[in-house]
Amino acid sequence: MKSHQKLLINIGALIIVAVIGAFLFKNYRPPVATVNHGSTTSVEKANPDVILSKTPAEAVTTHSNTSPKEENCKSLRSTYMNIDEVKKVEKVDVRFVNTHKKVDGIVYRLRLFYKDTSENDYINYLVYKENQNDEDILVEKSPYKKGKLYTKIEKALGEILYSEEGINIGTEQDLFLHYENKVLKDLQGVSPNPREKDYIECRF
Amino acid sequence: MKTFLSLLLLTLSVSATAAVWEDTNTWSLDYEKQFTEWVQTNNVREGMFNDRNSPYYGISTDCADTAYAIRAIFAFEHKLPFAISNPSGSRDVSKSLNNKSNKFDYAGPENKRLVALITEIGDSVGTENLTRLDTFPVAIKSIVPGSIFTYKMAAKFGKFIRHTYNIKGINPVGTFDVVYSTQANHKSRGDLLRRRDREFENLPNDPWGFRRFKWPELLNKDLSAIPAELGPSMEQYNLARTMDTRTFFKYVGKQLATTNESSSERMTRLFAAICLESQARVGYVNDALNHLNQTGNACMNYEEFDAYSTPARDGALKEMYLKFQQALSESTQLRLTDGNAYAFAQYIFNGKGSVQAELQAACPVAYKNGMVIDLAVFWKRMSADRMSSHPNDTVEVRWGEKTSPATRCKRWY
Numbered sequence: 044m045k046s047h048q049k050l051l052i053n054i055g056a057l058i059i060v061a062v063i064g065a066f067l068f069k070n071y072r073p074p075v076a077t078v079n080h081g082s083t084t085s086v087e088k089a090n091p092d093v094i095l096s097k098t099p100a101e102a103v104t105t106h107s108n109t110s111p112k113e114e115n116c117k118s119l120r121s122t123y124m125n126i127d128e129v130k131k132v133e134k135v136d137v138r139f140v141n142t143h144k145k146v147d148g149i150v151y152r153l154r155l156f157y158k159d160t161s162e163n164d165y166i167n168y169l170v171y172k173e174n175q176n177d178e179d180i181l182v183e184k185s186p187y188k189k190g191k192l193y194t195k196i197e198k199a200l201g202e203i204l205y206s207e208e209g210i211n212i213g214t215e216q217d218l219f220l221h222y223e224n225k226v227l228k229d230l231q232g233v234s235p236n237p238r239e240k241d242y243i244e245c246r247f
Numbered sequence: 248m249k250t251f252l253s254l255l256l257l258t259l260s261v262s263a264t265a266a267v268w269e270d271t272n273t274w275s276l277d278y279e280k281q282f283t284e285w286v287q288t289n290n291v292r293e294g295m296f297n298d299r300n301s302p303y304y305g306i307s308t309d310c311a312d313t314a315y316a317i318r319a320i321f322a323f324e325h326k327l328p329f330a331i332s333n334p335s336g337s338r339d340v341s342k343s344l345n346n347k348s349n350k351f352d353y354a355g356p357e358n359k360r361l362v363a364l365i366t367e368i369g370d371s372v373g374t375e376n377l378t379r380l381d382t383f384p385v386a387i388k389s390i391v392p393g394s395i396f397t398y399k400m401a402a403k404f405g406k407f408i409r410h411t412y413n414i415k416g417i418n419p420v421g422t423f424d425v426v427y428s429t430q431a432n433h434k435s436r437g438d439l440l441r442r443r444d445r446e447f448e449n450l451p452n453d454p455w456g457f458r459r460f461k462w463p464e465l466l467n468k469d470l471s472a473i474p475a476e477l478g479p480s481m482e483q484y485n486l487a488r489t490m491d492t493r494t495f496f497k498y499v500g501k502q503l504a505t506t507n508e509s510s511s512e513r514m515t516r517l518f519a520a521i522c523l524e525s526q527a528r529v530g531y532v533n534d535a536l537n538h539l540n541q542t543g544n545a546c547m548n549y550e551e552f553d554a555y556s557t558p559a560r561d562g563a564l565k566e567m568y569l570k571f572q573q574a575l576s577e578s579t580q581l582r583l584t585d586g587n588a589y590a591f592a593q594y595i596f597n598g599k600g601s602v603q604a605e606l607q608a609a610c611p612v613a614y615k616n617g618m619v620i621d622l623a624v625f626w627k628r629m630s631a632d633r634m635s636s637h638p639n640d641t642v643e644v645r646w647g648e649k650t651s652p653a654t655r656c657k658r659w660y
Contacts, residue, residue: 136407138375139375139376141334141335141336142336143336143338152335152336154334154335154336154371156334156371156372156373156375156376157373157375158309158373158430159309159310159311159373159374159408159409159410159411159430160408160429160430160431160553160554161408161410161429161430161431161557161559161560162402162408162553162556162557162558162559162560162660163402163406163408163553163559163660164373164406164407164408164409165549165550165553167370169335169370169371171335174350176349177339177341178341178348178349178350179333179335179341179350180350181367181370181371184370186550187549187550204338205336205338206336207336207337209375209379215401216407217452219379219454221379223337231379231453231454232453232454233452233453242452242453242481242484242485242488243453244453244454244469244470244481246469
């Protein structure tokens with residue numbers, strides 16, 4: 044190979060490296076801000092856009108002049124962000140559970156909830172089957188005990204696509220916690236904070 | 248020909264899937280006003296689901312379902328959107344269960360699809376969903392016909408009872424005309440229940456209390472998103488923390504009243520209320536006795552006990568008597584002692600006067616063949632805790648005529 048040919052190859056290689064480098068540099072972004080059970084990464088604090096994209100109430104909690112209610116919400120969120128931990132340490136009354144599960148290519152929705160009576164309430168188990176439009180078609184209703192299909196789908200191996208749970212906690216069962224995919228979405232009821240024994244509603 | 252066939256296929260494919268109903272209007276303050284007016288009309292009545300001539304014939308509801316049904320029917324009638332938080336879970340596209348769904352096509356024409364939608368709501372939610380997800384709390388002054396009152400009260404063994412009343416009207420003295428249903432009523436496919444002069448006995452505690460439905464676009468939004476004209480407010484909870492039950496509802500009554508109620512009128516109203524509920528107990532107990540006849544007096548299982556026992560209803564009735572007793576005390580202090588109801592109250596609570604015959608004629612409680620008691624006897628037994636709420640007890644023990652032999656069957660709660 045002649046020397047001018049080598050030179051041309053080297054120049055070409057340099058140009059390719061430069062173009063790739065420029066492309067990578069141009070498209071570089073800081074790591075995506077993630078919300079993990081209510082706690083936020085430091086990137087989020089540095090990026091005001093992340094804060095603005097949230098609901099106003101939550102966005103305000105990152106400012107220094109937060110109201111007592113917002114502070115309380117923030118504190119409660121931190122306390123109750125992990126549903127599994129809550130179930131270990133609190134007296135829990137599960138009010139409803141929805142689980143969407145893909146089994147053999149079909150998506151089923153299992154629902155547990157309570158119907159009210161004059162003197163009490165009673166548990167109900169429902170199974171929905173999703174059609175081709177992702178609509179939930181109610182296919183089994185079973186009061187008091189799990190139905191056959193409910194039991195079958197519950198035990199079957201499959202992929203959990205979604206979970207939702209509403210629980211009451213406390214001796215008076217007066218604080219309601221609502222989780223979607225194990226993330227605390229909202230809470231309602233009497234604040235357990237002894238300094239502020241007040242009714243509170245927070246959405247996250 | 249090809250064009251004709253294509254058009255035909257297109258038409259068939261369109262008609263094959265349809266919304267429960269098409270909404271062409273949008274919720275507004277004006278429609279809320281119309282809802283309030285509509286609830287007060289004869290459209291909303293005891294037999295609205297059972298009268299064969301009713302357009303809503305065939306719907307069967309328990310307590311929370313009734314509220315959903317009334318709201319859905321109004322939306323249907325006025326081509327408004329209707330949506331509730333999806334009971335089966337809000338994954339991706341299925342954020343709500345609403346009138347746009349075509350999954351009720353199997354039911355047939357539009358009115359039948361409405362019935363199917365309401366039936367599915369009844370199958371899949373209770374008062375918890377209604378209270379927590381689909382309605383918002385209102386200021387006292389914003390309670391109107393069409394609002395609901397939900398409560399959660401402690402029962403035995405750490406259990407809680409939840410219930411929903413639908414406010415059909417507000418009486419001039421600030422009491423409520425309510426329609427509602429119960430699980431037992433739902434099972435027997437009875438008419439909706441109605442109390443024309445109701446005062447409530449359960450203090451609001453967040454989120455339970457006076458509430459109104461959220462507009463579909465406001466589901467999952469907090470109180471600040473609700474139009475101020477609809478009265479979104481936590482006022483009732485803050486007030487309830489500073490008052491006892493009777494004081495709170497007296498305050499509510501005064502806020503909503505358009506006329507002043509005299510002491511005598513109040514006594515008469517409270518007497519009518521305890522009479523109605525005392526007589527209603529005959530029906531509850533007889534339902535249990537009839538069931539025992541069918542099962543050969545077998546011990547009731549959890550489900551049967553649930554349907555036929557009366558501890559909460561007995562507790563609520565006792566509270567009504569105590570309210571009547573308090574009204575007597577207040578009237579006596581103010582020397583406002585006119586009227587039959589005052590005389591009846593004196594006889595019931597203090598044994599004073601000689602109105603036994605008049606009292607029994609005014610409100611006889613005939614709980615078994617040949618046995619009629621007056622409200623003084625009723626109260627004497629109830630206040631002494633002689634009346635049994637256990638559905639396996641004999642009629643005599645249920646009514647406190649005897650206290651033994653008590654049933655040995657399990658008390659489930």
